[in-house]
Amino acid sequence: MGTAPAPGVSDGESDLADDELRVYQHLLEQGPQSSAALAGALGTTEDRAEVLAGGLLRRCLAALDPDAAGPRWRAVSPYTAAAELLGPEEHVLHRRLEDLARVRQRLSALIPLYEESSRRSTDSGAIEVVTSRDRVMLLIGDAAARCTEEVLTVQPGGGRPAGHLERALPRDLDLLRRGVRLHTLYQHTARYSPSTQEYVQAVVAAGGEVRTLGELFHKMLVFDGSTAFLPVWDNPDAAVVLREPSAVAYLRSVFAHAWDLAEPFAASYSAATALQLHTSLAGSLASGMKDEVIARRLGMSLRTCRRHVAELMAELGAESRFQAGYLLALRTHAQDAAVPAPPDAPPSRSGPGG
Structure with a gap:
């Protein structure tokens, strides 16, 4: 019998080409065959x-049996092939998983002690500053798991980089598959980011919820109401x-x-979203903010911010940025005043001087 190949065939190598599949099927149907007989049949x-x-021999799907007339090829059961090819690796992996489980169990035994200590003192790790990005990502991955x-x-900050979203998507889809609720907030400007649109489409299809707001506070990530990750202002x-x-x-x-x-x-943008963006822009203009600050606050590029400012000033007929903010505030106030009160609103109790 021929020597079996060393176990460890990669995933790509395990796929049979069409000609190899024909050889395997022929050996199953016709029994052991010599190379000459195989050549004639094919x-x-x-x-x-x-x-x-x-190729079948390397995948443990065929064996080479010598006989008096010459070597003959025979088919091997896929069950046997899987045992020969994957068994040693599965055994090593199983042992490794057992070792990891024992380490996690020993560390988990310390959690009650840690949490009790956290309740007694805020210096015990209830607030921890982690300066290594690799360790931050490791802690986030562990919290997600x-x-x-x-x-x-x-x-915040508009659309996220495509690379960040590609790394986050498998983790977020795994959370949703496990029944975890996923709520994500972006700024309105993220709606025009193609990579963010693709990410949101995949997450929403899996059961997540994503909303947008004109202005947001700083980046934040909270798991199970027990662990939060916040940014460090001077170290990204x-x-x-x-x-x-x-x-x-x-x-x-x-x-x-x-x-x-x-x-x-x-x-x-919906009409309400566009109005909210204009209102935020007007407030920023009226307060004398620079374009760079406004752009960062609204999560858009500096170029886009300046285009919005120019369009807003032209629409209002304003000659200065401050005047644009003032005129838009007047228009918004007039629109609010024109909205009728709901039918079930209680009558005013104020007197003539109220």
């Missing part, structure tokens, strides 16, 4: 038949990891308030 050369049969109920995400690679229950609960309430004001994500 209408090819004997050398080519041996190459194809050798242990998450069972809810993830809240705030991503660092994060503040917050585990103090009252502080995390406060962040969740801030998120809930913003969520109620936000609109479902769409690939364009």
